[in-house]
Amino acid sequence: MAQQLNLYYDDIHQLALDLYAPRGAAKAGIIMIHGGGWFRGDKRKEADWAKRLNDRDFFVIAPNYRENTAGHWPAPLVDMDRLWTWIQKRDLPFNKRAIAAVGGSAGGNMAVEMAIKYGIPAVSLSGILDIADWLSQHNDVVAVQGDTENFATAASRTINQDGVNNSFYKWFITQYLPHPSDYVAATPAYHVTDTTGPMYLANSLNEFVPTSGVARLSQALGDAGIPHATRMLAGTAHGEGYLDQVFESTTLFLNRSLHLL
Template identity: 25%
Template sequence: MYSSSIKNFIVVFVTFVTGVSTSAQQKAEVRPYNITTTVKKYEKKYPFIKGIKPLVSDRFIAEEDIPYKETQTSVLKLDVYYPSEKNDKNCPGVLLIHGGGWISGSKENQRIMAQHLAENGFVAVTASYRLSQEAVYPAGVIDLKDVLRWMRKNAETYKLDPNKIAVLGTSAGAQLATLVGVTPDSELYHEKNEAISSAVQAIVNVDGIVSFVHPEAAAEGEIAGLWLDGGRDENPKNWKEASPLEYVSSNTPPTLFINSSMPRFHAGRDDMIKILEKNNIYSEVHTLDGSPHSFWLLEPWFEPTVDFTVSFLNKIFKN
């Protein structure tokens, strides 16, 4: 846990992702992180930006705020968007994980992306999970693995192919998505006796680090420590254990990286790609030049993000 000196004196300003500041308390002040706050944050530097808008289409059906898990502190919910067209063939699925520094954000930030994926023939699920102010690592990881089991358990209801599921995350959600993707049915997360698998067949990492301990991850500090139950020097076990790069192997699924122009959010990516290439595992990297972090909530960058994602998933699942 944090030392008394950190509890009493730390002031952290998180400017890239959440707009969160922590003061001399154990609990951080959590400011809203959503489309509106992201536009407000970047509109002076990028006066041409627009917040993304919900998709209105008769090509998908929405079922929102479905409880999937009850913990000691909350009832966790998810949204499902799935194609409306009647088809005998089951569709690939995607679990979407929101970002926000492991402390902020909500599943609603991923709803619009989920709508676009559903319109393109995928069963898209965006889920809440326990953030650092509610429960420290590995609670959120376990929650997201339980979402994957929920998807497989309810596959017939939504015409989902349980053997074709991808995980997509943005920012902190991308770190989580990658970690979930590289630790299927893991002893580490007490999954070995689970009857339903948490394995995924593809990973989409949208501007998220893949290591907390890589030299490129030096910028990760107290906000990450709030989630990892202590700072880098106080709890090195969790910092390493929560780093997806530690588990990348010949069994890692095909992976897509979509990145901003900010190198801070690429930590460990290139080393992960080297391991994938060594094992002949398909990967793609797309960098949106001139884009800020949280570009996926903004036009003109949302549309290419959707296009890159759909193209990649079609290569893996449909073609």
């Protein structure tokens, strides 16, 4: 099985996933969650990263999840719970005690949430991590939808690479969270526990996702005694825009966290 595309893991919501298998035996499984601000994006854009991990003998599961008005918080996280159940019930060619989650942007947030809930390792590239505190400090920012032209066909590594854009950041967070009463519950740092999985958190210093998210979550992880690594990169690149720079270190983190070395 080199790859299997568009397998349904949730028939009710018509949610599908893609499976990418290495040529030889798989040493672990990776849940790879696409980004897109919870209002756009698709699993097919993760093919490049998935195949690079296949070359390192990882089996990759790339799901879609609910977006737009159907994907208000916590719907995408509920979808990941359904995905988790699907994985546990299926005969997949890897040891299910060796599984991690990775993602960029909104997918980075969801990978972190899976680490908190299931105790698995997570890699977050430009994860949307600072929500409640950031919004409380930016009341004067006017939310404005960003340029979405060609997003459906553009590669993930080319999207949102132009630097700080607080109006857009506020827009898609408040689209995902239409009820302010949910802001704290949707902020990962507030519900880290001592059973949270290890994390690798990366961010560019001058991109549109604020570095404060990494700082706040790192503090919470440290307070809880959770192993984690942080990486800050020069420039404005977002998420998979800097994957080439962090691929080796994230892969080493996965190997070590999954006890594969």
